[in-house]
Amino acid sequence: MLFLFLLTGALEAGTIAAVYPILTVAFGTGAGQGGFVLSFFKGLADILPIKDTFVAYCAIFLALSVLSFVVKLYSANFRIRLSAVVVTNNQNAIYQQYLQADYQYFIDHKQGDLIYNAATAPMQISSLMNGVTEIIAQVILSISVFVLLFSLSWQGSFAVLVVGIGYQFLSRYLGKKVSYQSGKGEMEALREYNVILNETISGIKQVKAYAVGDSWKARFGGTVARLWQYAIKRTVWSQLPPFLLFFVMNLAVGVIVLAIKIAAPANFMTLIPVFGAFAFAVFRLVPFISSIGGVLMSVMGSLPDCEAVYSIRSEKITHIEDGNKEFGSFKSEIKFDNISFTHKHRKKTLNGISVTFEKGKTTAIVGRSGSGKTTLINLLLRLIDVDQGEIKIDGINIKEYRLASWLKDVGFVSQDTFILNDTIENNITFGSEGYTHEQVIEAAGYADAHAFISELPGGYGTLVGDKGVRLSGGQAQRIAVARAMIRKPEILVFDEATNNLDNISETAVQRAIEEISKGHTVIIIAHRLSTVVNADKIVVFEDGRVAEQGKHAELLEKRGAYWELYQSRSM
Numbered sequence: 001m002l003f004l005f006l007l008t009g010a011l012e013a014g015t016i017a018a019v020y021p022i023l024t025v026a027f028g029t030g031a032g033q034g035g036f037v038l039s040f041f042k043g044l045a046d047i048l049p050i051k052d053t054f055v056a057y058c059a060i061f062l063a064l065s066v067l068s069f070v071v072k073l074y075s076a077n078f079r080i081r082l083s084a085v086v087v088t089n090n091q092n093a094i095y096q097q098y099l100q101a102d103y104q105y106f107i108d109h110k111q112g113d114l115i116y117n118a119a120t121a122p123m124q125i126s127s128l129m130n131g132v133t134e135i136i137a138q139v140i141l142s143i144s145v146f147v148l149l150f151s152l153s154w155q156g157s158f159a160v161l162v163v164g165i166g167y168q169f170l171s172r173y174l175g176k177k178v179s180y181q182s183g184k185g186e187m188e189a190l191r192e193y194n195v196i197l198n199e200t201i202s203g204i205k206q207v208k209a210y211a212v213g214d215s216w217k218a219r220f221g222g223t224v225a226r227l228w229q230y231a232i233k234r235t236v237w238s239q240l241p242p243f244l245l246f247f248v249m250n251l252a253v254g255v256i257v258l259a260i261k262i263a264a265p266a267n268f269m270t271l272i273p274v275f276g277a278f279a280f281a282v283f284r285l286v287p288f289i290s291s292i293g294g295v296l297m298s299v300m301g302s303l304p305d306c307e308a309v310y311s312i313r314s315e316k317i318t319h320i321e322d323g324n325k326e327f328g329s330f331k332s333e334i335k336f337d338n339i340s341f342t343h344k345h346r347k348k349t350l351n352g353i354s355v356t357f358e359k360g361k362t363t364a365i366v367g368r369s370g371s372g373k374t375t376l377i378n379l380l381l382r383l384i385d386v387d388q389g390e391i392k393i394d395g396i397n398i399k400e401y402r403l404a405s406w407l408k409d410v411g412f413v414s415q416d417t418f419i420l421n422d423t424i425e426n427n428i429t430f431g432s433e434g435y436t437h438e439q440v441i442e443a444a445g446y447a448d449a450h451a452f453i454s455e456l457p458g459g460y461g462t463l464v465g466d467k468g469v470r471l472s473g474g475q476a477q478r479i480a481v482a483r484a485m486i487r488k489p490e491i492l493v494f495d496e497a498t499n500n501l502d503n504i505s506e507t508a509v510q511r512a513i514e515e516i517s518k519g520h521t522v523i524i525i526a527h528r529l530s531t532v533v534n535a536d537k538i539v540v541f542e543d544g545r546v547a548e549q550g551k552h553a554e555l556l557e558k559r560g561a562y563w564e565l566y567q568s569r570s571m
Helices: 002-017 019-027 035-047 053-100 103-108 111-120 123-152 154-202 204-209 213-263 268-314 373-380 403-407 424-429 437-446 450-455 473-485 503-517 552-558 561-567
Strands: 333-342 348-358 362-367 388-393 410-414 491-495 521-525 537-542 545-550
Touching (some): 002 019, 002 053, 002 123, 019 035, 019 053, 035 053, 053 111, 053 123, 053 268, 111 154, 111 268, 123 268, 154 204, 154 213, 154 268, 348 373, 348 521, 348 545, 362 373, 362 561, 373 491, 373 521, 424 437, 437 450, 437 473, 537 552, 545 552, 545 561
Parallel strands (some): 362 521, 362 537, 410 491
Antiparallel strands (some): 333 348, 333 388, 537 545
16 A cells, blocks of 8 residues: 555656646746756657657656556555455454353443444444545655655745645644544444434334333434534534635745746746746645645544444453363253352342252243342353352353353243344244254244244245234244244253233243143243143242242142242232
8 A cells, every 4th residue: 555655646746747848848938947857757758759849748747647547546446445344354353242242241231332333433443544544645645746846946845834734733733622522522422322213213112102202302302413513513623724725825826926926027937837837736735735634633533433443342341251062962960059140230149059950851940030030041041151159061060061062952932032024934043054944844833833824924934024023922932932943952941931921822832832841851930830830840039049949739838939929929
């Protein structure tokens, strides 16, 4: 890129310098001025097979213009492609960090901020790179043209240099005081804009049901107004330096012409070619100097986002350390041995939990909200890691297994079903490749979903809408069960999978769960105790501890924690 910039500078200076010999021939005067430039181009003209000197000089000017255009175009293309590669790499790296981060990271950050940091903020790296490389290119061009100016008139060159330095100081001052601060304000307002928009779309049902649209509208409108207030301020002030520079240069050219005419009227015509070439060079130089100031302000405006990207790339995001053992098949038991865990900024969620899940058995976990049931499942799925104790699979610490190989043998269905805005088939395969259509149908059959899918207009190719709005709760949940079953897991985990369903939907999903529980190791977290009465073992959680465990009838006889839960529900 530096080579291209140097070549562009040389060609641009050459193109401007070619004006001088053309003017000397056209006016028939001024040949004694700027001897180096004239002799150089005279040597080039002599090489060409053109007898007319004026035509030869024009041909050189045109050839240099074409070469300068081609090199500039190639240089711009190269620079844009390079910045695109860097932006892409950063976007991919941040996305990869998100995928590797533990579940706690997403609990600690707003969804809108995460989206902004991964999608929007890295785009400003392109502005930064284009800006910095543009400044380098324009500095090289300016130096090349300035050298030419100096060869024509050192006095005029000194005046141009003073104006250029003053302009850069003004641009730096405005960039620091206006563009950077405005850019920071824009970034913060745009983040809030993303958060509000994301929350509005996600919670539109509640926003409408509670009739609070006006307050959300006011909040959104205030953020948009603040965003554009900063944007307008930055944009308007960035226009001042180039306007001022052009005004000063126009004024200077007019004053110099009058000064020459008044001071040396006899030599006025002799100086015309030199002045013409000098003026042409100055007016070619002005856009370079002007663009440096504008680009500098743009760079300062993009820095807050680039700093945010750098901060994200540099921060130590907590993530799950992968093991190095391949998990083969589940042989005997999953054992939670004296497990403790505390969520950030909360009291201890699990405190000395010890429980065993046996192969081929159905184990239910029950307890009041906040007793630690879901946290236990999150630890089993390694969304988070234990603070104390060990989780052992067939006697081996779960941390020793490669995470992907372990999770491949676990089917997970949660209370909050995540449905893609895609076809039913793609929702069942869920990004995994290699499944045939027959395997999709087989999984749907296990989940008692094939019948209703077949009745849909598009069958397995039916688009279900955003978050599955075209499906009922029971249908969506059965697709989630099919998604778990297509993996042919040995272990099935149901985290309150029927909690948000009506009685009819609950019956359908429960029937599917009971059917596929045969021959699998099943862990069920249940809010409705009617779904766990047939479990081989029921574990009762209370304030992060195991209060008691046993079969349904045994626990009722004890009249303990399970009996109290059972009595508190109209069963």
